[in-house]
Amino acid sequence: MISFTNSRVAGVTGVMLLAAFVLHLAGLAHYKDYVLIASSLFAGYFIAVKAFNALRLKAFSIELLVTIAVVGALIIGEYVESAVVTFLFVLGAYLESRTLERTRSSLRELIDMSPTEATVIRPEGHLRVPADDVVKGDRVLVRSGEKVAVDGIVVAGQALIVEAAITGESVPAGKAVGDRVFSGTIVDNGYIEIDADRVGEETTFAKIIEMVEEAQESKTRTQKFLDRFAGIYTPGIVAMSVLVYAITRNVELALTFLVIACPGALVISAPVSMVAGIGNAARNGVLVKGGEFMEKLAKVDLVIFDKTGTLTRGRPDVTDVKTWGTDADTLLRLAAEAERVSEHHLGQTIVAEARQRKLTLSHEPQEVEVVKGGGLLANVAGRRMAIGNRKLLAGQGVVVPAHVEQYAVERERAGNTAVLVAIDGRLEGVISIADQIKPEARVAIERLRASGVRQAIMLTGDNRHTAQQVGSELGLDAVHAELLPQDKVQWVSRLQSQGYTVAMVGDGINDAPALATADVGVAMGVSGTDLSMETADIVLMSDRLDQVAHAHSLARATVRNMQQNTILAVGTVVVLLAGVLLGKIFLASGMLVHEASVLLVTLNAVRLIRYRARGAAKAQMRPGVAANPGVPVA
Known part of the structure; x- marks a missing residue:
């Protein structure tokens, strides 16, 4: 791991710098220089390797700029500068990687929630197997405190399940026979058996992790612009450093300019904010x-x-069944038999009401035609059913009498959806459905x-x-x-x-x-x-x-954070360059400020991990403006 390598290198280099300081106090300047050179070469090796790898990909990296500066400092005998610069750079990289890990903490928390084992019920008995070995069609047993390892339907038992990994909601949800459950959720209390219909990478939870990983690796327009900018800016800084030396003949000034102008904080300013924002959203x-x-x-x-x-809510209830010439239960039964194949909320509500009334749904609908935005047409027990709104019935040549229209309008004004039911071309009733x-x-x-x-x-x-x-x-x-x-x-x-x-x-x-x-x-x-x-x-x-x-x-908040980071990064470079030109900032002090800016940018982004909008928990309602279906949006 990068953070582990950097921590070890920073630790060793720090000890060597401390030793050099002790030798300096002891008056052993000769040995002090040897230690500083060794420290520079030790840390510089790891920096140079990264620079070389970037060059192989035809990329000018900040490591390349630091490597050039360290080599130059060693050549001109500025051993303290070279040792301090390498130490600060490695230490900054370590602190940055550790802080960046926090921005990915939400994804790591999601991965930690992944179930590793499951209990399956097979002919040979109850078997504890790795979650990846569960196959579609297995019956999975989950007890209190255990994680659900598959997506599926509850076929036995009941339980309270914490679905925070899926919905972000920490309050347990009650699940019983017929309810769907998801991998990654936890049985808080109870016992359930599940028929697995999605396993492994097909589960909703696995897809969530995959989506978050891809999202955190994706780049925004701002990030792509900054990458292109850095690709031009970094080699430009090398050229300008050469120009500074050509004009001033001051090697140390040119090397300081090279390091100070590094775009490190600028390059990470956008991605670190976006990773933190996407992580907060996922959690x-x-x-x-x-x-x-x-x-x-x-x-x-x-x-x-x-x-x-x-x-x-999307879980409406039937509030009334009004008929003209047909028994209410008969009308509801025929409508429910037709709607059994419908995926629409209203159709499923009609089916649920029929079952609640214990009506027998024995006929399968034939020649079903779902009319988008209208309703459903089907043959049930040799009768042609048209179930839906006025447009659907008008298209089928069904006449809606004035008294039926008046009734339907009254139900709608009371907050119901009026579902008109026609049998064999004649309007027979209206099913009123209300949603909260x-x-x-x-x-x-x-x-x-x-x-x-x-x-x-x-x-x-x-x-x-x-x-x-x-x-x-x-x-x-x-x-x-x-x-x-x-x-x-x-x-x-x-x-x-x-x-x-x-x-x-x-x-x-x-x-x-x-x-x-x-x-x-x-x-x-x-x-x-x-x-x-x-x-x-x-x-x-x-x-x-x-x-x-x-x-x-x-x-x-995420976009604001990106803007803050960009301003901080650019502002730091401008101040440092001004300090260099005024002779107030030198190689080691400039590297210290530069690494501090990188760390500040990252820490600023980390704030997004815990972000909650002000007033989210106690938002107040105010009187609304009455809506008008005909009002144009200007």
Whole structure:
């Protein structure tokens, strides 16, 4: 490890410098010089090796500049300077690497959470095996205090599980038969058996670690610019040092100029901040795919929200079943049988209500057609079902009587989604479904506004009455309802053309096109993890909207931190160069200040690891502005 090598080299070199100082006090100057030369050569060897390796890659590194300066100092007999410079450089590299490790601590903590063993139930009994040896289809047993080693469905038992590794939420979540659990989570209390459907590198937890590793290694536009700048700046400094010597004939001044002008702090100013910021995000359940998306998120001034599953819980309930000519249970049973193949929240709610009423769902739907933004068509027990909104029924030639329309509008104004059900071309009933707004939604939107977001709007496929009620309660700036997926894409493009930097927040499934079109796509929750990780730029591993607010404020803090580091690095070089030209700063003192600037830049970035937005824990709600579905965003 680099930090281990540097620590040993710095330790040995420090002892040799101390010995030289003792020899100096004893009046043994001759031996003192030998010790200083040995110290310079010992530490200089490791520096020169790194310089040579960089040259093989056609890169001018800071190690090359220091090597040239040390060789020059030895030639002109400045042994104290050469020994102190090598010691300070190696010590600075050690301290820098140790501090950089802290910026990667979040990733290391994630890796430490990786399960190493699992108990599988096989014909030969309960076997304790390495986690990597678990295969898809195995039944895995997890007891209290143990880590879940696979992704899968609970088939027996119940437990409280800490899902902090996935969602960033430390409060245990209850899991029972039929619930999904994830690798890397911990059973706090209870006992469960899991059918493994994702193992090894296929698990959600493994993908999280892979994403964070790739994100921390990726480079932002700022980093790429600084790399290009250093590639030109460093050889330019060598040439200027030669010029300084040619003009002044002062070797020590030229060598001092060479070392002082090193861009060490400047080169690491951006990446160290970004690594710390991405690590903080990961520890709080926010997966950022790369530094460039963190930079984009910091510039976002308009946030678009989907409604169902984003602003609302996404777990709606059937509040009423109204029929005209058909028994309510019969209508609900037929609708549920048709919706069994649907992945939409509303369809699954209808199925859940039918099962809660203990209705027998015996018929498999045939000739199923899912109409995006409309509903579902299917044949059930020889009857043609059309289940959805008014547009869907109108497209099927179904007439909605005035009294049914009036009833549907009344239900919508009361905050329900009215799902119309037609059988064999005739409207037979309306199923009312209501979804609850997430408790943290309003505060999250207020926090987004406090951190620089100018507009917060909703785009939804739901009816305008329900959408307007949600928008009014949350104080959104605009609401646009009854939209198809392609309509959402058009709205995103329209807002971008007005000069906004747009973030789209959705569930990562129905909103995939809009997520891809936005400047920053943010996918909510683990329910759509696979598609979310492919489509979105940022994935929130829980359904909590306050993670959106934290991600935005963290992105702005990260970019500010990068700017602070850049100013500190450039300012230090300017001050040092001025000191050199004025004869106030020399080789050893200049190296001390230079290494101190590198360390300060790194320490400043480390602050991001513990960053939390001011007022995050006690954000106050204020009266909202009533939303209007027709209000244009200006």
